[in-house]
Amino acid sequence: MLGELIRDKGREGRRGYTLPKLDVDETDLGEVLPKKSLRKEKPKLAEVDEPTVIRHYTNLSRKNWGIDTNFYPLGSCTMKHNPRANEAAAVVPGFAGIHPLQSEDQAQGALRVMHEVQGFLAELSGLPAVSLQPMAGAQGELTSILMIRKHFEDTGDEGRRTVIVPETAHGTNPATASMANFKAIEVGLDEHGCVAVEELREMVDETTAALMITNPNTCGVYERNIKEIADVLHEVGAFLYMDGANMNANMGRMRASDAGVDIMHFNLHKTYSTPHGGGGPGSGAISCTDELAAFRPDPVVEKDGYNYTLARPEKSIGRIAAFHGNFGQILRAWNYIKMHGPELKDVSDMAVLNANYVRARLGGAYRIPYDELCKHEVVVQPPKGKKALDIAKGLIDHGFHPPTIYFPLVVKEAMLIEPTETESKETLDDFVGAMLELAETEPEELEEAPTHAPTKRLDETRAARQLKARW
Amino acid sequence: MARFTPHTEADVAEMLEAIGVGTLDDLFADVSPKLEGDLDLPPALSEYEALKEVEEAAKENVAGLPIFLGAGAYDRVVPTAIGAILSRGEFLTSYTPYQPEVSQGHLQVVFEFQSVISELTGLEVSNASVYDGSNAVAEAALMTARLTKRDPKVAVSEGLNPRYREVIETYGVGVVDLPFDGGMTDFSKVPDDVSGVFVQSPNYFGIIEDVEAASEAAHGVEALCVAVCDPIALAVLESPGALGADVAVGEAQPLGMPLLFGGPYAGYMATHEKFVRQLPGRICGETVDKDGRLAYVLTLRGREQDIRRAKANSNICTNQALTALAATVYAALLGPEGLREVAELSASKAHYLAGKLGEAGLDLRYPDAPFLWEFAVELPDVKKANEALLENDIVGGLDLGDGAMLVAVTEKRTKKELDAFVEVVANAG
Numbered sequence: 052m053l054g055e056l057i058r059d060k061g062r063e064g065r066r067g068y069t070l071p072k073l074d075v076d077e078t079d080l081g082e083v084l085p086k087k088s089l090r091k092e093k094p095k096l097a098e099v100d101e102p103t104v105i106r107h108y109t110n111l112s113r114k115n116w117g118i119d120t121n122f123y124p125l126g127s128c129t130m131k132h133n134p135r136a137n138e139a140a141a142v143v144p145g146f147a148g149i150h151p152l153q154s155e156d157q158a159q160g161a162l163r164v165m166h167e168v169q170g171f172l173a174e175l176s177g178l179p180a181v182s183l184q185p186m187a188g189a190q191g192e193l194t195s196i197l198m199i200r201k202h203f204e205d206t207g208d209e210g211r212r213t214v215i216v217p218e219t220a221h222g223t224n225p226a227t228a229s230m231a232n233f234k235a236i237e238v239g240l241d242e243h244g245c246v247a248v249e250e251l252r253e254m255v256d257e258t259t260a261a262l263m264i265t266n267p268n269t270c271g272v273y274e275r276n277i278k279e280i281a282d283v284l285h286e287v288g289a290f291l292y293m294d295g296a297n298m299n300a301n302m303g304r305m306r307a308s309d310a311g312v313d314i315m316h317f318n319l320h321k322t323y324s325t326p327h328g329g330g331g332p333g334s335g336a337i338s339c340t341d342e343l344a345a346f347r348p349d350p351v352v353e354k355d356g357y358n359y360t361l362a363r364p365e366k367s368i369g370r371i372a373a374f375h376g377n378f379g380q381i382l383r384a385w386n387y388i389k390m391h392g393p394e395l396k397d398v399s400d401m402a403v404l405n406a407n408y409v410r411a412r413l414g415g416a417y418r419i420p421y422d423e424l425c426k427h428e429v430v431v432q433p434p435k436g437k438k439a440l441d442i443a444k445g446l447i448d449h450g451f452h453p454p455t456i457y458f459p460l461v462v463k464e465a466m467l468i469e470p471t472e473t474e475s476k477e478t479l480d481d482f483v484g485a486m487l488e489l490a491e492t493e494p495e496e497l498e499e500a501p502t503h504a505p506t507k508r509l510d511e512t513r514a515a516r517q518l519k520a521r522w
Numbered sequence: 523m524a525r526f527t528p529h530t531e532a533d534v535a536e537m538l539e540a541i542g543v544g545t546l547d548d549l550f551a552d553v554s555p556k557l558e559g560d561l562d563l564p565p566a567l568s569e570y571e572a573l574k575e576v577e578e579a580a581k582e583n584v585a586g587l588p589i590f591l592g593a594g595a596y597d598r599v600v601p602t603a604i605g606a607i608l609s610r611g612e613f614l615t616s617y618t619p620y621q622p623e624v625s626q627g628h629l630q631v632v633f634e635f636q637s638v639i640s641e642l643t644g645l646e647v648s649n650a651s652v653y654d655g656s657n658a659v660a661e662a663a664l665m666t667a668r669l670t671k672r673d674p675k676v677a678v679s680e681g682l683n684p685r686y687r688e689v690i691e692t693y694g695v696g697v698v699d700l701p702f703d704g705g706m707t708d709f710s711k712v713p714d715d716v717s718g719v720f721v722q723s724p725n726y727f728g729i730i731e732d733v734e735a736a737s738e739a740a741h742g743v744e745a746l747c748v749a750v751c752d753p754i755a756l757a758v759l760e761s762p763g764a765l766g767a768d769v770a771v772g773e774a775q776p777l778g779m780p781l782l783f784g785g786p787y788a789g790y791m792a793t794h795e796k797f798v799r800q801l802p803g804r805i806c807g808e809t810v811d812k813d814g815r816l817a818y819v820l821t822l823r824g825r826e827q828d829i830r831r832a833k834a835n836s837n838i839c840t841n842q843a844l845t846a847l848a849a850t851v852y853a854a855l856l857g858p859e860g861l862r863e864v865a866e867l868s869a870s871k872a873h874y875l876a877g878k879l880g881e882a883g884l885d886l887r888y889p890d891a892p893f894l895w896e897f898a899v900e901l902p903d904v905k906k907a908n909e910a911l912l913e914n915d916i917v918g919g920l921d922l923g924d925g926a927m928l929v930a931v932t933e934k935r936t937k938k939e940l941d942a943f944v945e946v947v948a949n950a951g
Binding site for chain 2: 054056057058061065066067068070071073074075076077078080083084085087088089090091093094095096097098099101104105107108109111112113114115116117118119120121123125128130131132133134136138139140141142143144145146147148149150151152153154157158159160161163164171174175186187188189190192193197221222223225226227228229230231232234235272273275277278302303304305306309310326327328329330331332333334348349368369370371372373374375376377378379380382386388389390391392393394395396397398400401403404405407408410411412423424443444447452453455458472473474475476501504505506507508509510511513514515518519520521522
């Protein structure tokens, strides 16, 4: 039955796993712990056998689409193929079995991997100082903005209160600015969907701490004035932070340092194909200039002759994670980058080729608000009278995961399509075919979609009004 | 052509023509300044070569030995079935369930994870979004400030994992110290301007704290009580909800996640339903589809960054779904009795070890305090003891830096390993 929970498939007394037998004297917890600290009622968890567990979760997986099963052009998310070699790397016992507090001399292999990834990201961004500790892109953003805050505290420049974000920014950018105790203010766009430089020039002053720019931006357009934007900020002593969510367009074609960026984050789970896993865990490494290096989280990996060591940067913001960040994702990214080397440029080239091909094929039937060269993704609008939501649900019936919809916010009925480099021309042609057919489909028919998915459209209001978030 | 990309030269030519440009370089005409020259990265390796290098790097680590380190990450048994489920491509290669019609698998897993956490913590609502234990703790500290409308400032003691404390501070939250004596926190003098009072139980030194006293102290100054708990311990310990805690957070790594040098793990975070709007991250709720069939969907989205932007209650965008899946499968395989058995096995072995160390003339740092499976033992030279342990193929405990070693014992440790540990440590000088 749809939605039947694991707990309802069991029976009291069933077990799905056996443990080693106790080989020492038993300690009665009732004797060694205070009575009131002991649990009175057993938690109501599933009591099931292993075959039932495997079948339950295998069947659940079949109600879920992934890149493995369907084309998944979710804009700004870089849903590229995840090479299975990455997964093989992460289960090697010599890595999977090491404790994060083992001494440096017991973890030289892990520290070497981290040191090399730091070097790779420094090369890819041109920004020499790296921290791998942030555990997600949003935490990489927060780390970066906290470092900027700490820099101003260090220089006694206390009046920096605002962080500027473009109207096209991911929601995490303004949310991050708020979390770091800055006031987020928005800068508008020019006719290309890029940051309006003249407006920015009017906005910045000695209270500006930073601008958070995504490049290419969330309309899929390259911020062609990025160097000038950097200059505008630097003239007032502010920093340029780059959200690296869209790095899949840039590798080997641009370097953040050349564009005047002071600090950026990478999403290792996007650009370097560590799996998205249903929304996480990710990894949000950052790289920055020498000027900001001393503020990086504790610790970073350094090389001392032949030995790798952990070090606390001199003016560190402190820890952002309990240990070394999501090492498993760092290891997967190491493997991915080593399988590509300088050919990462081809990754970006093919990603940009695929997005532009989709743009060229959809033009006409779909409105393209910024119909010029796009980078790794393209934003389109449905024909008049049709909703992005309905087209999205219609795509499901054609076997395609929908693009990101209603984002970026500046484009009405936005559909943000990011094909990635790992899709063939045939897949793109099929997708375009479905999109063109949906553009011609009657709105009433679209409103019924999806009809071939595990569920029909859901009552989202009911979920919020009658909150039930547990069994 | 890049690896994992299907295009042939003919494909590229046809596509460039459809776009109306001549070369790939033309697609980057708008990029300025351009990167000239190749990326300075080591030459591309084949899969075979790359994985060989992974194996070689792995050999540079000390692995495969019995581990007595804990302090927030534990060397526990990971059932094989977890890996089998996690490697399902439908789970591994999907993303945040924005399209619930084709994401029911993950959504239901998150619902089940939330349920497991609610059962263990005795609190009604939870999420699957926080990155690890430290992040859960920091987010909880911020949450107390939003709920009390006070400045973010929390009372903690030495009993809170110092790494968690540091992350709280990094997140801009003020920290005041509570007295810590005999291995336990004194909650009798909580300042009246704090937004939250933290109690970790078992605490950093493995000792069971008085969560009820912490709750009463917090409520006495109209602050919130945040309990930091090991989920395995909650199989045998009273739930923080029943003891008056308002928020329970912790590290879910012991629920079926490998050590993997510190991550990825999953944090957990639970609270009362009345506080749900201040809970950060994604929440999955039950609903029905158009045909009235039971289904799951992300809900109360108005709290989140992609909707509320600068006014969101956190910048968290993650659903820690894959590691939450590991925890969910672990909880299903073990069940309530299995979880209890893991706790009891670990506790029995730890108490056996502590007893043997005592017989060898070594003192526990907090001899009168109740503990489960982790304890601090005083040693004349911790560094030397750890070196001697390593020579005997044992990874020793954590050097607390003040003449004591923090020792963690899990269900994986055998009597033989425990006896060897005692013998080496007792003779290490």
